[in-house]
Amino acid sequence: MTDTTSAVGTTVVQRWRTLRWVLLALVLVVGVSAVSAYLTAPRQGGRMNPDATSPDGAHALVSLLRDRGVDVVATKDLAGVEQAARPDSLLLVAPTPYLIDDAALDRLEDLPGDVLLVEPSSWTREALAPGIRMAADTSFGGEPRCDVGEAVRAGRVQLNLSDTYESVDGGPAVTRCYDGALVRYTERGRTVTAVGTADFMTNAGLLQEGNAALAMNLAGARPRVIWYTPARIAGESDGATSIMDLIPDRVGWIALQLCLAVALVALWKGRRIGPLVAEDLPVVVRASETVEGRGRLYRSRRARDRAASALRTSVLQRTLPRLGLGGQSDPASVVETVARRIRYDPATVEYALFGPDPTDDAQLVTLSRLLDDIERQVATS
Structure with missing residues (x-):
């Protein structure tokens, strides 16, 4: 009885040792797959989101700016903008439908530093860039035709369909580039672009003509750029709902059961899974026996055509590379090359390579x- 118990215990231990390596390998495979999927998956986000790797995101531009030594502060709330603002900073306001609160716009107007408005809404433009207004025509890019250094260095760009701006009556002098798609003026010591x-x-647009140069010149004009992408209307509660809050309670129990x-x-x-079992290797058959067996099979079926085709195909496969010819060479070229060679x-x-089948x-x-x-x-030749 003791020997039987000992044998059973030894078998269980051996199986557990084998099983734990299998489980460890399974965990490693799942872990590596999960990490790879997370790292390679596109980061979705809104238009000009600094963390988004989707075509309309701006992760590529932010990475280029940081590699260039620009301090990029990405924030979604007004408090973060106010905390990061300083006289030598640039406030970049990304396209957003949430920046409509008058009090929030007034707070942005009072911040130090320059301002870069990207595809601004009417509320944002009227509050932060009161010196310009919408123009009647549109622009698709082209040559800068202005003296703004950032545009001159970038040269020709492709803006697709762009709004254009012009100076308001009685307002400050406005410099228009790319037929008004890019405007700049200075007022009260602040440069507004x-x-x-x-x-x-965006990630997709940087690849066209001089777009990357213009984007980096505008966004990297100051040592620090505050990348403001509001996610909600200022003053409203966060109300952010995580994905876990959207999952029903029963799903957790289902996952546990699975x-x-x-x-x-x-x-x-x-x-x-048991121990390895030693087995004898299969019988080794010599190549000559295989050839003889195949030849007898052809002879028994009187398959002279197949035998001749096999011989010719083998000779061509071994000979053509020596002659510098490929498998698609026409028979006339092969015959001429072989005859000249030997x-x-x-x-x-x-006849030998492409002739009729023997009778x-x-x-x-x-x-x-x-x-x-x-x-x-x-x-040998």
């Missing part, structure tokens, strides 16, 4: 000898 489209600053079922199946299958009659070479065993033997002679002379 407005761009009628955000396409050239995990338990998977664990039980793993244990059930793991019990079948100084053979072209008609004999054509009896004697012709098949003659053909095989001729093919062997041609291959040997090509190899």
Whole structure:
């Protein structure tokens, strides 16, 4: 009884040692797959979102700016903007439908530093850039045709369909670039720049013409850029709902039951994993016996055509690379090359490589000898 118990205990220990490595490998595979999927998955977000890797996001531009040494402060709330603002900073206001609160716009107006409005709404433009107004025409980019340094260095760009701006009556002097798609003026010591489209600053738009240069010149004009992308109307409660809040309570119990079922199946299958069993290797068959057996099979079926085709195909596969020819070479080129290489009659070479099938065993033997002679002379020539 003791020996039986000891044997059972030893078997259980051996199976557990094998099973734990299987479980560890499974955990590693799942972990690596999950991390790879997370790192390579596109980060979704709103238009010009600094963390979004989708085509309309701005992750690429933010990464380029940070590599260039620009301090990019990405924030979604007004308090973060006020905390990061300083005289040498640039406030970049991304396209958003949430910036409509007059009190929030007044607070942004009082902040120090320059302002860059990207595809601004009417509320944002009237509050933060009162010196400009919408123009009647539209622009698609082209040459800058102005003296703004950032635009001159970028040169020709592709803005797609862009709003254009012009100076208000009695307002400050406004410099218009790209037919009004990019405007700039200075008032009360602050430089205000407005761009009628955000396409050239997105991940997809940076690849066109001089878009990347213009985007980096505008956004990297100051040591610090405050990237403001409001996620809600200022003054409203956050009300953010995580994905866990959207999942019903029963889903957790279902997931737990699935995990338990998977664990039980793993244990059930793991019990079948035993020690390695030594087995004799299969019988080794020599290549000559295989060739003889195949030849007897062809002979028994009188398949001289297949035998001749197999011989010719093998010779061509071994000979063509030596001649610098490919598998798609036409027969005429092959015959001419072989005949010139070994100084053979072209008609004999054509018969050997591409001629008719032999009608009896004697012709098949003659053909095989001729093919062997041609291959040997090509190899030694």
